[in-house]
Amino acid sequence: MGLREYATTEGGRAATLVAPPFLYALALLALPILAVVLFSFWTQDFMTVDTSFTLANYREILDKPIYTMLLGRSLMVSGIVTLVTVILAFPVAYYVSFHVQPSKKSLWLFLITIPFWTSYLIRVFLWKVILGYNGVINSGLVGAGIIDEPLSFILYNVNAVIITLAHAFAPFAILPIFVALEKIDRSLLEASQDLGESRVTTFFRVTLPLSMPGLVAAVLIVFIPTIGDYVTPELMGGAGGKLIANMIQTQFLQLNNAPLGAALALVAMVCVTAISLVFVGLNRRWLRGR
Template identity: 70%
Template sequence: MNQETTRGLTLIAPPFGYAFALLALPLVAVLVLSFWSQDYLTIDRGFTVANYVEAVSDPIYRTLMGRSLLIAGAVTLVTVVLAFPVAYYVSFRVAPRHKSLWLFLITIPFWTSYLLRIFLWKVMLGFNGVINSALTGIGLIDEPLTFILYNANAVVITLSHAFAPFAILPIFVALEKIDRSLLEASRDLGETAFTTFFRVTLPLAAPGVVAALLIVFIPTVGDYVTPAQVGGPGGLMIANMIQTQFLALNNAPMGATLAILAMLCVTVVALAVVWLSRRLAGGGAR
Protein backbone atom coordinates (compact mmCIF):
# COMPACT_ATOMS: atom_id res chain seq x y z
CA MET A 1 0.00 0.00 0.00
CA ASN A 2 2.89 2.35 0.80
CA GLN A 3 4.49 1.56 -2.53
CA GLU A 4 1.26 2.33 -4.35
CA THR A 5 0.92 5.60 -2.45
CA THR A 6 4.49 6.56 -3.24
CA ARG A 7 3.99 5.66 -6.88
CA GLY A 8 0.81 7.73 -7.04
CA LEU A 9 2.48 10.74 -5.42
CA THR A 10 5.38 10.39 -7.83
CA LEU A 11 2.99 10.45 -10.78
CA ILE A 12 1.03 13.51 -9.64
CA ALA A 13 4.04 15.47 -8.39
CA PRO A 14 5.17 16.85 -11.81
CA PRO A 15 1.72 18.11 -12.94
CA PHE A 16 1.02 19.44 -9.45
CA GLY A 17 4.32 21.30 -9.41
CA TYR A 18 3.67 22.61 -12.92
CA ALA A 19 0.20 23.86 -11.98
CA PHE A 20 1.53 25.37 -8.75
CA ALA A 21 4.28 27.23 -10.60
CA LEU A 22 1.91 28.62 -13.23
CA LEU A 23 -1.13 29.36 -11.05
CA ALA A 24 -0.32 29.66 -7.37
CA LEU A 25 3.03 31.45 -7.53
CA PRO A 26 1.77 34.31 -9.76
CA LEU A 27 -1.19 34.83 -7.43
CA VAL A 28 1.14 34.92 -4.41
CA ALA A 29 3.37 37.40 -6.24
CA VAL A 30 0.39 39.66 -6.98
CA LEU A 31 -0.77 39.42 -3.37
CA VAL A 32 2.68 40.35 -2.03
CA LEU A 33 2.98 43.20 -4.54
CA SER A 34 -0.33 44.66 -3.38
CA PHE A 35 1.20 45.36 0.06
CA TRP A 36 4.07 47.37 -1.39
CA SER A 37 4.14 50.93 -2.73
CA GLN A 38 5.70 52.53 -5.79
CA ASP A 39 7.02 55.98 -6.61
CA TYR A 40 7.39 56.11 -10.39
CA LEU A 41 9.98 53.37 -11.05
CA THR A 42 11.04 52.85 -7.44
CA ILE A 43 9.19 50.14 -5.52
CA ASP A 44 9.16 50.33 -1.72
CA ARG A 45 8.95 46.80 -0.33
CA GLY A 46 7.85 47.96 3.09
CA PHE A 47 4.55 46.45 4.22
CA THR A 48 1.57 48.81 3.87
CA VAL A 49 -2.20 48.60 3.53
CA ALA A 50 -2.49 52.09 2.08
CA ASN A 51 -3.34 50.67 -1.33
CA TYR A 52 -6.33 48.79 0.05
CA VAL A 53 -7.51 51.82 2.01
CA GLU A 54 -7.32 53.97 -1.11
CA ALA A 55 -8.99 51.33 -3.28
CA VAL A 56 -11.92 51.00 -0.90
CA SER A 57 -12.32 54.72 -0.15
CA ASP A 58 -11.80 56.18 -3.63
CA PRO A 59 -15.19 56.54 -5.40
CA ILE A 60 -13.62 55.95 -8.82
CA TYR A 61 -12.48 52.47 -7.89
CA ARG A 62 -15.78 51.66 -6.22
CA THR A 63 -17.69 52.85 -9.29
CA LEU A 64 -15.58 50.78 -11.66
CA MET A 65 -15.87 47.69 -9.46
CA GLY A 66 -19.63 48.03 -9.16
CA ARG A 67 -19.98 48.66 -12.89
CA SER A 68 -17.84 45.60 -13.64
CA LEU A 69 -20.03 43.38 -11.48
CA LEU A 70 -23.22 44.80 -13.01
CA ILE A 71 -21.97 44.39 -16.59
CA ALA A 72 -20.71 40.87 -15.88
CA GLY A 73 -24.03 40.00 -14.27
CA ALA A 74 -25.97 41.36 -17.24
CA VAL A 75 -23.74 39.49 -19.69
CA THR A 76 -24.16 36.29 -17.69
CA LEU A 77 -27.94 36.62 -17.51
CA VAL A 78 -28.35 37.44 -21.21
CA THR A 79 -25.94 34.73 -22.32
CA VAL A 80 -27.45 31.94 -20.24
CA VAL A 81 -31.04 32.90 -21.09
CA LEU A 82 -30.25 32.88 -24.80
CA ALA A 83 -28.02 29.80 -24.59
CA PHE A 84 -30.54 27.55 -22.85
CA PRO A 85 -33.02 27.34 -25.79
CA VAL A 86 -30.16 26.53 -28.16
CA ALA A 87 -28.83 23.79 -25.89
CA TYR A 88 -32.36 22.47 -25.33
CA TYR A 89 -33.08 22.34 -29.05
CA VAL A 90 -29.84 20.51 -29.84
CA SER A 91 -30.37 18.02 -27.03
CA PHE A 92 -34.09 17.26 -27.45
CA ARG A 93 -34.95 18.15 -31.03
CA VAL A 94 -31.87 17.37 -33.12
CA ALA A 95 -31.35 13.78 -34.25
CA PRO A 96 -28.46 12.03 -32.47
CA ARG A 97 -26.48 11.63 -35.69
CA HIS A 98 -26.63 15.40 -36.30
CA LYS A 99 -25.74 16.61 -32.78
CA SER A 100 -22.00 16.53 -33.47
CA LEU A 101 -22.52 18.80 -36.47
CA TRP A 102 -24.51 21.28 -34.39
CA LEU A 103 -21.85 21.34 -31.68
CA PHE A 104 -19.26 21.85 -34.39
CA LEU A 105 -21.19 24.85 -35.71
CA ILE A 106 -21.55 26.29 -32.20
CA THR A 107 -17.78 26.24 -31.70
CA ILE A 108 -17.00 27.95 -35.04
CA PRO A 109 -16.63 31.41 -33.38
CA PHE A 110 -13.57 30.03 -31.57
CA TRP A 111 -11.87 29.72 -34.94
CA THR A 112 -11.54 33.47 -35.30
CA SER A 113 -9.54 35.87 -33.18
CA TYR A 114 -11.32 37.29 -30.15
CA LEU A 115 -10.07 40.76 -31.08
CA LEU A 116 -11.35 40.33 -34.63
CA ARG A 117 -14.83 39.51 -33.34
CA ILE A 118 -14.77 42.66 -31.21
CA PHE A 119 -13.86 44.77 -34.23
CA LEU A 120 -16.68 43.16 -36.21
CA TRP A 121 -19.19 44.11 -33.52
CA LYS A 122 -17.71 47.60 -33.48
CA VAL A 123 -18.42 47.87 -37.19
CA MET A 124 -21.94 46.49 -36.77
CA LEU A 125 -22.87 48.76 -33.86
CA GLY A 126 -21.23 51.91 -35.17
CA PHE A 127 -23.02 55.18 -35.99
CA ASN A 128 -22.92 54.27 -39.68
CA GLY A 129 -22.64 50.56 -39.04
CA VAL A 130 -24.62 47.63 -40.35
CA ILE A 131 -27.42 47.79 -37.79
CA ASN A 132 -28.03 51.54 -38.02
CA SER A 133 -27.78 51.50 -41.81
CA ALA A 134 -30.28 48.64 -42.05
CA LEU A 135 -32.78 50.22 -39.66
CA THR A 136 -32.48 53.58 -41.39
CA GLY A 137 -32.81 51.99 -44.81
CA ILE A 138 -36.08 50.22 -44.01
CA GLY A 139 -37.49 53.31 -42.31
CA LEU A 140 -37.72 52.07 -38.72
CA ILE A 141 -35.56 54.94 -37.43
CA ASP A 142 -34.93 58.45 -38.73
CA GLU A 143 -31.43 58.83 -37.35
CA PRO A 144 -28.77 56.34 -36.21
CA LEU A 145 -29.02 54.88 -32.71
CA THR A 146 -26.37 56.14 -30.33
CA PHE A 147 -27.00 53.90 -27.34
CA ILE A 148 -25.60 50.72 -28.90
CA LEU A 149 -21.92 51.74 -29.10
CA TYR A 150 -19.35 53.21 -26.74
CA ASN A 151 -21.34 52.43 -23.62
CA ALA A 152 -22.16 49.52 -21.33
CA ASN A 153 -24.81 48.22 -23.76
CA ALA A 154 -22.18 47.57 -26.42
CA VAL A 155 -20.01 45.73 -23.89
CA VAL A 156 -22.93 43.49 -22.89
CA ILE A 157 -23.82 42.72 -26.51
CA THR A 158 -20.24 41.94 -27.53
CA LEU A 159 -19.38 39.83 -24.49
CA SER A 160 -22.68 37.92 -24.70
CA HIS A 161 -21.81 36.84 -28.23
CA ALA A 162 -18.21 36.01 -27.31
CA PHE A 163 -19.13 33.77 -24.37
CA ALA A 164 -22.25 32.15 -25.83
CA PRO A 165 -20.51 28.81 -26.60
CA PHE A 166 -19.20 28.67 -23.02
CA ALA A 167 -22.81 28.72 -21.81
CA ILE A 168 -24.32 26.44 -24.44
CA LEU A 169 -21.93 23.51 -24.00
CA PRO A 170 -22.29 22.89 -20.21
CA ILE A 171 -26.07 23.27 -20.41
CA PHE A 172 -26.15 20.83 -23.34
CA VAL A 173 -24.11 18.28 -21.38
CA ALA A 174 -26.49 18.55 -18.41
CA LEU A 175 -29.54 18.13 -20.65
CA GLU A 176 -27.99 15.10 -22.34
CA LYS A 177 -27.65 13.36 -18.97
CA ILE A 178 -31.38 13.62 -18.23
CA ASP A 179 -33.14 10.27 -18.38
CA ARG A 180 -35.88 10.71 -20.97
CA SER A 181 -38.04 8.17 -19.17
CA LEU A 182 -38.47 10.69 -16.35
CA LEU A 183 -40.05 13.13 -18.77
CA GLU A 184 -42.34 10.42 -20.10
CA ALA A 185 -43.34 9.47 -16.57
CA SER A 186 -44.13 13.11 -15.82
CA ARG A 187 -46.40 13.33 -18.86
CA ASP A 188 -48.06 10.02 -17.97
CA LEU A 189 -48.85 11.38 -14.51
CA GLY A 190 -50.77 14.28 -16.03
CA GLU A 191 -48.17 17.03 -16.21
CA THR A 192 -48.21 19.32 -19.21
CA ALA A 193 -45.13 20.06 -21.30
CA PHE A 194 -44.83 23.40 -19.53
CA THR A 195 -44.96 22.00 -15.99
CA THR A 196 -42.72 19.09 -16.96
CA PHE A 197 -40.07 21.51 -18.10
CA PHE A 198 -40.11 23.55 -14.88
CA ARG A 199 -40.57 20.64 -12.47
CA VAL A 200 -38.35 18.01 -14.11
CA THR A 201 -36.15 19.27 -16.94
CA LEU A 202 -34.97 22.56 -15.47
CA PRO A 203 -34.10 21.18 -11.99
CA LEU A 204 -32.15 18.30 -13.53
CA ALA A 205 -30.32 20.73 -15.81
CA ALA A 206 -29.47 23.05 -12.90
CA PRO A 207 -25.83 21.85 -12.59
CA GLY A 208 -25.21 22.81 -16.20
CA VAL A 209 -26.91 26.17 -15.72
CA VAL A 210 -24.83 26.92 -12.61
CA ALA A 211 -21.66 25.91 -14.47
CA ALA A 212 -22.62 28.20 -17.35
CA LEU A 213 -23.27 31.08 -14.94
CA LEU A 214 -19.84 30.73 -13.37
CA ILE A 215 -17.98 30.09 -16.63
CA VAL A 216 -19.41 33.28 -18.14
CA PHE A 217 -19.38 35.54 -15.08
CA ILE A 218 -15.82 34.93 -13.87
CA PRO A 219 -13.91 35.89 -17.04
CA THR A 220 -16.19 38.77 -18.01
CA VAL A 221 -15.43 40.65 -14.80
CA GLY A 222 -11.76 40.73 -15.76
CA ASP A 223 -12.19 41.51 -19.44
CA TYR A 224 -10.51 44.73 -20.55
CA VAL A 225 -10.20 44.42 -24.33
CA THR A 226 -13.92 44.65 -25.07
CA PRO A 227 -14.61 47.66 -22.81
CA ALA A 228 -11.58 49.44 -24.25
CA GLN A 229 -12.78 48.93 -27.82
CA VAL A 230 -16.57 49.35 -27.62
CA GLY A 231 -17.27 50.57 -24.09
CA GLY A 232 -16.32 54.22 -24.24
CA PRO A 233 -16.02 56.22 -20.99
CA GLY A 234 -19.28 54.79 -19.65
CA GLY A 235 -18.36 51.19 -20.37
CA LEU A 236 -14.90 50.92 -18.84
CA MET A 237 -14.44 48.24 -16.20
CA ILE A 238 -12.08 47.53 -13.33
CA ALA A 239 -9.70 45.58 -15.57
CA ASN A 240 -9.11 48.73 -17.63
CA MET A 241 -8.08 50.56 -14.47
CA ILE A 242 -5.77 47.68 -13.52
CA GLN A 243 -4.13 47.92 -16.94
CA THR A 244 -3.78 51.69 -16.53
CA GLN A 245 -2.18 51.32 -13.11
CA PHE A 246 0.39 48.82 -14.37
CA LEU A 247 1.26 50.44 -17.71
CA ALA A 248 0.34 54.13 -17.78
CA LEU A 249 0.60 55.23 -14.15
CA ASN A 250 3.57 53.04 -13.14
CA ASN A 251 1.76 51.98 -9.98
CA ALA A 252 1.97 48.20 -10.03
CA PRO A 253 1.09 47.79 -6.32
CA MET A 254 -2.22 49.60 -6.80
CA GLY A 255 -2.93 47.52 -9.90
CA ALA A 256 -2.20 44.38 -7.89
CA THR A 257 -4.48 45.62 -5.12
CA LEU A 258 -7.37 46.18 -7.52
CA ALA A 259 -6.76 42.74 -9.02
CA ILE A 260 -6.91 41.10 -5.59
CA LEU A 261 -10.11 42.96 -4.69
CA ALA A 262 -11.66 41.98 -8.03
CA MET A 263 -10.79 38.33 -7.39
CA LEU A 264 -12.31 38.54 -3.91
CA CYS A 265 -15.54 40.01 -5.30
CA VAL A 266 -15.74 37.30 -7.95
CA THR A 267 -15.09 34.61 -5.33
CA VAL A 268 -17.86 35.94 -3.09
CA VAL A 269 -20.35 36.06 -5.96
CA ALA A 270 -19.36 32.57 -7.18
CA LEU A 271 -19.73 31.09 -3.70
CA ALA A 272 -23.09 32.82 -3.31
CA VAL A 273 -24.31 31.32 -6.60
CA VAL A 274 -23.17 27.83 -5.59
CA TRP A 275 -24.73 28.18 -2.13
CA LEU A 276 -28.00 29.44 -3.55
CA SER A 277 -28.13 26.64 -6.13
CA ARG A 278 -27.61 24.02 -3.41
CA ARG A 279 -30.29 25.60 -1.25
CA LEU A 280 -32.74 25.56 -4.14
CA ALA A 281 -31.78 21.98 -5.00
CA GLY A 282 -32.24 20.94 -1.38
CA GLY A 283 -35.61 22.68 -1.19
CA GLY A 284 -36.71 21.00 -4.41
CA ALA A 285 -35.63 17.60 -3.10
CA ARG A 286 -37.67 18.08 0.06
Protein backbone atom coordinates in the same frame (compact mmCIF):
# COMPACT_ATOMS: atom_id res chain seq x y z
CA MET B 1 10.68 2.38 0.37
CA GLY B 2 12.94 3.80 -2.29
CA LEU B 3 11.87 6.32 -4.87
CA ARG B 4 11.78 3.68 -7.58
CA GLU B 5 9.38 1.43 -5.66
CA TYR B 6 7.21 4.42 -4.69
CA ALA B 7 6.82 5.37 -8.34
CA THR B 8 5.20 2.01 -9.07
CA THR B 9 2.50 2.24 -6.37
CA GLU B 10 -0.95 3.60 -7.14
CA GLY B 11 -0.28 6.87 -5.33
CA GLY B 12 3.22 7.12 -6.73
CA ARG B 13 2.03 6.71 -10.28
CA ALA B 14 -0.60 9.38 -9.77
CA ALA B 15 2.00 11.73 -8.30
CA THR B 16 4.32 11.12 -11.25
CA LEU B 17 1.55 11.90 -13.69
CA VAL B 18 0.41 15.02 -11.93
CA ALA B 19 3.86 16.42 -11.12
CA PRO B 20 4.63 18.27 -14.42
CA PRO B 21 1.37 20.22 -14.61
CA PHE B 22 1.57 20.80 -10.88
CA LEU B 23 5.02 22.36 -11.14
CA TYR B 24 3.85 24.37 -14.12
CA ALA B 25 0.86 25.69 -12.21
CA LEU B 26 3.04 26.43 -9.22
CA ALA B 27 5.52 28.47 -11.25
CA LEU B 28 3.05 30.29 -13.45
CA LEU B 29 -0.04 30.62 -11.28
CA ALA B 30 0.72 30.32 -7.60
CA LEU B 31 3.95 32.31 -7.56
CA PRO B 32 2.57 35.25 -9.61
CA ILE B 33 -0.52 35.39 -7.40
CA LEU B 34 1.76 35.40 -4.38
CA ALA B 35 3.69 38.27 -5.95
CA VAL B 36 0.42 40.17 -6.54
CA VAL B 37 -0.58 39.63 -2.93
CA LEU B 38 2.80 40.92 -1.74
CA PHE B 39 2.72 43.93 -4.06
CA SER B 40 -0.74 44.92 -2.83
CA PHE B 41 0.69 45.51 0.64
CA TRP B 42 3.57 47.64 -0.66
CA THR B 43 3.49 51.19 -2.01
CA GLN B 44 4.87 52.94 -5.05
CA ASP B 45 7.40 55.64 -4.14
CA PHE B 46 7.88 57.43 -7.46
CA MET B 47 10.35 55.18 -9.29
CA THR B 48 10.93 52.65 -6.51
CA VAL B 49 8.68 50.35 -4.55
CA ASP B 50 8.51 50.82 -0.82
CA THR B 51 8.38 47.31 0.63
CA SER B 52 7.18 48.18 4.10
CA PHE B 53 3.84 46.53 4.97
CA THR B 54 0.84 48.85 4.64
CA LEU B 55 -2.89 48.80 3.93
CA ALA B 56 -2.72 52.18 2.16
CA ASN B 57 -3.70 50.72 -1.22
CA TYR B 58 -6.85 49.15 0.17
CA ARG B 59 -7.72 52.33 1.99
CA GLU B 60 -7.36 54.28 -1.23
CA ILE B 61 -9.64 51.82 -3.08
CA LEU B 62 -12.31 52.25 -0.44
CA ASP B 63 -11.93 56.04 -0.22
CA LYS B 64 -11.89 56.98 -3.89
CA PRO B 65 -15.32 56.47 -5.48
CA ILE B 66 -13.86 55.76 -8.93
CA TYR B 67 -12.63 52.33 -7.86
CA THR B 68 -15.80 51.14 -6.15
CA MET B 69 -17.79 52.58 -9.06
CA LEU B 70 -15.70 50.62 -11.58
CA LEU B 71 -15.94 47.47 -9.51
CA GLY B 72 -19.70 47.90 -9.21
CA ARG B 73 -20.01 48.47 -12.95
CA SER B 74 -17.90 45.38 -13.66
CA LEU B 75 -20.12 43.28 -11.42
CA MET B 76 -23.24 44.71 -13.02
CA VAL B 77 -21.96 44.16 -16.57
CA SER B 78 -20.89 40.57 -15.86
CA GLY B 79 -24.17 39.97 -14.08
CA ILE B 80 -26.19 41.18 -17.06
CA VAL B 81 -23.93 39.37 -19.53
CA THR B 82 -24.36 36.16 -17.53
CA LEU B 83 -28.11 36.54 -17.34
CA VAL B 84 -28.49 37.36 -21.04
CA THR B 85 -26.09 34.63 -22.13
CA VAL B 86 -27.66 31.89 -20.02
CA ILE B 87 -31.22 32.87 -20.93
CA LEU B 88 -30.34 32.87 -24.62
CA ALA B 89 -28.22 29.72 -24.38
CA PHE B 90 -30.87 27.61 -22.67
CA PRO B 91 -33.29 27.41 -25.61
CA VAL B 92 -30.43 26.56 -27.96
CA ALA B 93 -29.16 23.79 -25.68
CA TYR B 94 -32.74 22.57 -25.16
CA TYR B 95 -33.39 22.48 -28.89
CA VAL B 96 -30.22 20.53 -29.64
CA SER B 97 -30.80 18.08 -26.79
CA PHE B 98 -34.52 17.46 -27.27
CA HIS B 99 -35.34 18.18 -30.88
CA VAL B 100 -32.24 17.38 -32.92
CA GLN B 101 -31.87 13.78 -34.08
CA PRO B 102 -29.21 11.95 -32.09
CA SER B 103 -27.11 11.42 -35.21
CA LYS B 104 -27.03 15.16 -35.92
CA LYS B 105 -26.25 16.38 -32.41
CA SER B 106 -22.48 16.43 -32.82
CA LEU B 107 -22.87 18.41 -36.03
CA TRP B 108 -24.89 21.01 -34.15
CA LEU B 109 -22.32 21.22 -31.35
CA PHE B 110 -19.64 21.63 -33.98
CA LEU B 111 -21.58 24.50 -35.58
CA ILE B 112 -22.01 26.15 -32.20
CA THR B 113 -18.23 26.19 -31.68
CA ILE B 114 -17.49 27.68 -35.11
CA PRO B 115 -17.14 31.26 -33.76
CA PHE B 116 -14.05 30.03 -31.91
CA TRP B 117 -12.30 29.52 -35.19
CA THR B 118 -11.54 33.23 -35.35
CA SER B 119 -9.64 35.04 -32.66
CA TYR B 120 -11.45 36.79 -29.86
CA LEU B 121 -9.95 40.11 -30.94
CA ILE B 122 -11.25 39.77 -34.47
CA ARG B 123 -14.71 38.89 -33.21
CA VAL B 124 -14.70 42.05 -31.07
CA PHE B 125 -13.68 44.12 -34.07
CA LEU B 126 -16.44 42.53 -36.11
CA TRP B 127 -18.98 43.68 -33.56
CA LYS B 128 -17.57 47.17 -34.07
CA VAL B 129 -18.38 46.83 -37.74
CA ILE B 130 -21.88 45.62 -36.93
CA LEU B 131 -22.72 48.14 -34.21
CA GLY B 132 -20.76 51.16 -35.47
CA TYR B 133 -22.05 54.60 -36.46
CA ASN B 134 -21.88 53.59 -40.11
CA GLY B 135 -22.13 49.92 -39.22
CA VAL B 136 -24.35 47.17 -40.52
CA ILE B 137 -27.26 47.83 -38.19
CA ASN B 138 -27.31 51.60 -38.51
CA SER B 139 -26.86 51.81 -42.27
CA GLY B 140 -29.41 49.04 -42.67
CA LEU B 141 -32.02 50.78 -40.54
CA VAL B 142 -31.31 54.20 -42.09
CA GLY B 143 -31.40 52.71 -45.58
CA ALA B 144 -34.74 51.07 -44.83
CA GLY B 145 -36.04 54.41 -43.64
CA ILE B 146 -36.88 53.13 -40.17
CA ILE B 147 -34.64 55.66 -38.43
CA ASP B 148 -33.33 59.06 -39.59
CA GLU B 149 -30.20 59.24 -37.45
CA PRO B 150 -27.86 56.37 -36.69
CA LEU B 151 -28.43 54.85 -33.24
CA SER B 152 -25.76 55.92 -30.81
CA PHE B 153 -26.58 53.75 -27.82
CA ILE B 154 -25.05 50.62 -29.31
CA LEU B 155 -21.40 51.61 -29.59
CA TYR B 156 -18.73 52.88 -27.19
CA ASN B 157 -20.77 52.31 -24.06
CA VAL B 158 -21.79 49.59 -21.64
CA ASN B 159 -24.45 48.22 -24.00
CA ALA B 160 -21.87 47.45 -26.67
CA VAL B 161 -19.71 45.68 -24.07
CA ILE B 162 -22.66 43.56 -22.96
CA ILE B 163 -23.68 42.61 -26.51
CA THR B 164 -20.15 41.63 -27.46
CA LEU B 165 -19.44 39.64 -24.31
CA ALA B 166 -22.79 37.83 -24.41
CA HIS B 167 -22.01 36.67 -27.94
CA ALA B 168 -18.45 35.67 -27.13
CA PHE B 169 -19.46 33.50 -24.19
CA ALA B 170 -22.59 31.92 -25.65
CA PRO B 171 -20.95 28.56 -26.54
CA PHE B 172 -19.49 28.31 -23.02
CA ALA B 173 -23.01 28.55 -21.66
CA ILE B 174 -24.66 26.28 -24.24
CA LEU B 175 -22.35 23.32 -23.70
CA PRO B 176 -22.79 22.71 -19.93
CA ILE B 177 -26.55 23.23 -20.20
CA PHE B 178 -26.65 20.81 -23.12
CA VAL B 179 -24.74 18.19 -21.14
CA ALA B 180 -27.11 18.55 -18.17
CA LEU B 181 -30.14 18.21 -20.44
CA GLU B 182 -28.65 15.18 -22.16
CA LYS B 183 -28.28 13.44 -18.82
CA ILE B 184 -32.00 13.70 -18.05
CA ASP B 185 -33.65 10.30 -18.40
CA ARG B 186 -36.45 10.87 -20.91
CA SER B 187 -38.73 8.47 -19.09
CA LEU B 188 -38.82 11.00 -16.22
CA LEU B 189 -40.58 13.44 -18.54
CA GLU B 190 -43.05 10.77 -19.57
CA ALA B 191 -43.59 9.83 -15.93
CA SER B 192 -44.41 13.44 -15.13
CA GLN B 193 -46.97 13.58 -17.93
CA ASP B 194 -48.33 10.23 -16.85
CA LEU B 195 -48.84 11.69 -13.38
CA GLY B 196 -50.96 14.49 -14.77
CA GLU B 197 -48.57 17.30 -15.70
CA SER B 198 -48.67 19.02 -19.09
CA ARG B 199 -45.55 19.62 -21.16
CA VAL B 200 -45.16 23.12 -19.71
CA THR B 201 -45.58 22.11 -16.07
CA THR B 202 -43.31 19.12 -16.68
CA PHE B 203 -40.64 21.55 -17.81
CA PHE B 204 -40.85 23.52 -14.58
CA ARG B 205 -41.21 20.53 -12.25
CA VAL B 206 -38.72 18.12 -13.85
CA THR B 207 -36.61 19.45 -16.72
CA LEU B 208 -35.59 22.76 -15.16
CA PRO B 209 -34.64 21.41 -11.71
CA LEU B 210 -32.70 18.56 -13.28
CA SER B 211 -30.80 20.93 -15.59
CA MET B 212 -29.82 23.13 -12.63
CA PRO B 213 -26.26 21.75 -12.36
CA GLY B 214 -25.67 22.76 -15.99
CA LEU B 215 -27.21 26.17 -15.44
CA VAL B 216 -25.05 26.83 -12.40
CA ALA B 217 -21.96 25.71 -14.31
CA ALA B 218 -22.90 27.99 -17.21
CA VAL B 219 -23.36 30.93 -14.85
CA LEU B 220 -19.91 30.37 -13.32
CA ILE B 221 -18.20 29.83 -16.64
CA VAL B 222 -19.60 33.08 -18.03
CA PHE B 223 -19.49 35.19 -14.89
CA ILE B 224 -15.93 34.56 -13.74
CA PRO B 225 -14.04 35.47 -16.91
CA THR B 226 -16.27 38.41 -17.89
CA ILE B 227 -15.51 40.26 -14.66
CA GLY B 228 -11.86 40.40 -15.54
CA ASP B 229 -12.32 40.93 -19.26
CA TYR B 230 -10.10 43.67 -20.59
CA VAL B 231 -10.22 43.56 -24.39
CA THR B 232 -13.94 44.11 -24.97
CA PRO B 233 -14.43 47.13 -22.69
CA GLU B 234 -11.19 48.60 -24.02
CA LEU B 235 -12.34 48.37 -27.64
CA MET B 236 -16.11 48.65 -27.31
CA GLY B 237 -16.67 50.51 -24.07
CA GLY B 238 -15.64 54.06 -24.99
CA ALA B 239 -15.18 56.39 -22.04
CA GLY B 240 -18.25 55.25 -20.10
CA GLY B 241 -17.86 51.55 -20.65
CA LYS B 242 -14.53 50.89 -19.00
CA LEU B 243 -14.37 48.19 -16.38
CA ILE B 244 -12.15 47.25 -13.47
CA ALA B 245 -9.68 45.35 -15.68
CA ASN B 246 -8.98 48.49 -17.69
CA MET B 247 -8.23 50.36 -14.47
CA ILE B 248 -5.85 47.63 -13.33
CA GLN B 249 -4.07 47.83 -16.66
CA THR B 250 -3.87 51.62 -16.35
CA GLN B 251 -2.40 51.36 -12.87
CA PHE B 252 0.23 48.85 -13.88
CA LEU B 253 1.33 50.23 -17.24
CA GLN B 254 0.36 53.88 -17.49
CA LEU B 255 0.41 55.24 -13.94
CA ASN B 256 3.23 52.93 -12.98
CA ASN B 257 1.51 52.07 -9.71
CA ALA B 258 1.81 48.30 -9.58
CA PRO B 259 0.95 48.03 -5.82
CA LEU B 260 -2.41 49.79 -6.31
CA GLY B 261 -3.07 47.72 -9.44
CA ALA B 262 -2.27 44.56 -7.47
CA ALA B 263 -4.64 45.57 -4.68
CA LEU B 264 -7.41 46.28 -7.22
CA ALA B 265 -6.82 42.90 -8.84
CA LEU B 266 -7.06 41.17 -5.47
CA VAL B 267 -10.25 43.00 -4.50
CA ALA B 268 -11.83 41.98 -7.82
CA MET B 269 -10.66 38.40 -7.29
CA VAL B 270 -12.16 38.25 -3.80
CA CYS B 271 -15.49 39.56 -5.15
CA VAL B 272 -15.55 36.91 -7.88
CA THR B 273 -14.63 34.19 -5.41
CA ALA B 274 -17.34 35.22 -2.98
CA ILE B 275 -20.06 35.24 -5.65
CA SER B 276 -18.80 31.99 -7.16
CA LEU B 277 -18.90 30.30 -3.77
CA VAL B 278 -22.58 31.18 -3.46
CA PHE B 279 -23.20 29.47 -6.80
CA VAL B 280 -21.06 26.48 -5.91
CA GLY B 281 -23.20 26.18 -2.78
CA LEU B 282 -26.33 26.23 -4.92
CA ASN B 283 -24.78 23.69 -7.24
CA ARG B 284 -24.11 21.41 -4.32
CA ARG B 285 -27.73 21.62 -3.25
CA TRP B 286 -28.91 20.62 -6.72
CA LEU B 287 -26.21 18.06 -7.19
CA ARG B 288 -26.82 16.34 -3.89
CA GLY B 289 -26.53 12.66 -4.53
CA ARG B 290 -26.22 12.92 -8.27
